[in-house]
Amino acid sequence: MKPTDTAEFINSLNASVFAQQVGRALSDVAAGVVDHGKPGEVTLKFKLKQIGQSNQVTVSHTLDFVQPTKRGKKREDTSLDTPMYVTENGHELFQTSPTDQMFTREQAPVVAREV
Structure with a gap:
């Protein structure tokens, strides 16, 4: 199995909202550190659990951050x-490419009309 593409993995979590939340947290914490001279912290935590007997897992993802402020945090x-699916390409949101065609032209359930 190939290693999971970390950037794609994080972008897949919660329809890319998680990646935006991480970016916002990193920016806010960094600004607090610079503005107030106190340390900050951003923590990402992932827990994986198999779904039934399938090749799918539930990825529980947690973002926790502490932003320093003038009088505290x-x-x-x-x-x-x-x-997510566990495939030969690592963790993926889809087992196959979502742009793959379900049917070939010959297998299509509706035959195109000839004009």
Whole structure:
């Protein structure tokens, strides 16, 4: 099995919303660190659990961050689940390419009319 493409993996979680949340957290925490001279923290956590007897897993993904403020800190965490397939290409949102055709022209259930 190939290693999972990390960028594609994170972009697939929660329809790319998770990647946007991580980016926002990194920017906010970095700004707090620079503005207030105190350390901040961003933590990503992944838990995987098999779905039934299939080649699918539920990826529980958690974003937790601590942003320093003038008089303390601001903490937020968010956690959601995304089902993914385990394939020869690593973790993927779809088992096959979503742009693959389901039927060939000869197998198409509706025959095109000739004009």
